[in-house]
Amino acid sequence: MYLLTRLLRDNEINGEINGQCMLIMRGRVVIGLSFFFMGGFIMMLIVKNYRTLQTVQDTRVLTSDDTSGGKNVLKPVCKVDFTNVYSMDLTTWSTNNKVCSECQNFIKATLKTPYGNTPIFVYPAAQDPWVSGILISSGHFEAEKSSIMFDLLKSDPELNLIDIGANIGVYTLSAAKMGRKVLAVEALDRNVRHICASVAGGGLQDKVTLVHNAISNSNGVVNLGVDKNNMGGTFVDVDSDHIKKLKEGRAQGTYGTVHTIKMDDLLKIPGIKNFKKVVVKMDIEGFEAKAMEGASLFFEKIKIVGFIMEWEFHRKQKTADTILKFMSKHNFIPHSLSSAKQKLDYTKSESWGYDVLWLPKG
Template identity: 35%
Template structure:
């Protein structure tokens, strides 16, 4: 009897996975999410909220983007509302590399309200934007629809890690972009984690450019991307590089990963480009050697 129940449960899970199998075409213009077993399209997340603030990016000119109020988000949203952009130098770097590799997909890992993602999609590139905050995913979805980008953009509402688990989110005061993953805690919002390797269940990418800004979870994200980097030619990664108090030997682990996948720091203006302790910036571009 136990064996029969086990087989019935296994078959049920298999059928559920088969029914929910997604493809590249079926995910364009959608919010998707993955739990421990399978991906699904999350139309319930793509809902426009009354508290969404409509702003416009200066580049590309007059691009609509939905953000938070200045009071809720004193950093990215306030900058977009007041100046029409955020991290303009880094956005320009990504735009440059996507123009060099126009057939690549741009992965915006830690998309926030989507400044990078919306910019690149508006310029005509294929974009997949990841964010663990449901409010961010919903705003990117509204921006996608407002800008007519449903043929270019997919939004993934998950945290990126190396294991499948449910985690809680801790967010900085008036700073939506500063969100950490913590063990599940009562009363805090939760989200499922995915790995970059999980993308291979849906996509058959040949080439990619990546921006990664996920508040000290970069090592876990890279650890869960071995197969992805084996199958996809990653041309460049722009990442926030900060020593982590929770990840031992953060710098060494990141650089070991980059070296093993033929990526190196682009320009540190130092005698030894691998001496990360001497770097004078936290935003590091790794490029294919």
């Protein structure tokens, strides 16, 4: 009897234990299924958001308010409303509808000029500290050179600007904001896209004609050299050993190829009738001498009242002689950029500054 009672009690206990175990197991299954379905729902949200991000990531502009201490804000933007872009192959000018047709991710800064502010689309400061970084933080770039350009343009309301080596468009946008016509020439396609976006963003489409070519002494195809962390330092990689040496290790690789044109070829571009009397700004990283070799007809047909030229790469170089002979032949006198009234000594060109202002005699 004792054994029977003990067995019955043990069975009851085991039944209770088994029942509790079943409840625990059922609870665990329910919890597990809940986590499973919750995880699946979260994954669906992640995939959906990722697809949405992929759809818009090429249509965003990073708006920088660094000049006023604000934060960067992403805003959606799409195609650029600017089509006045030309390119020349080995023989023929044509409208370039491709280079600025795709949406891009740009940082939107503000270019401050005496004639009002205008948006300028720049690179991240870490990628391009020398131009973009300065523009993001201050809204200005090369104030002294810009001031000379403004003074020259103000001297005659009929004067317009030809900007050769436009980079991301500081001088182009400044002159356009002043109300002048601008013919901007830029070799690097990504810089051209920045200019397109800035021109459209500022509503300056009727002021700017943009050329996507490199300037040289002949029509051909060249590689564009990379200046690390300096988008404005892009150079034509032809006979460029001294340029690479001056860049002190920053010349690393190439961006690819681009067609070259002569300055004389600009005389055939649509709209050149607006540029019979001009100021020229040229900054093409040591290729200025090659440009002069293809510019004789340009200097004969166009009235140039001032020519601002980068000189850094020509000090103590044979290219200086080429430029000096050409400019002397066409009756231009070199002046200090910091003081337009101060003439420079031809025999001391190795000590000239980073830039030179050429003014016509008389």
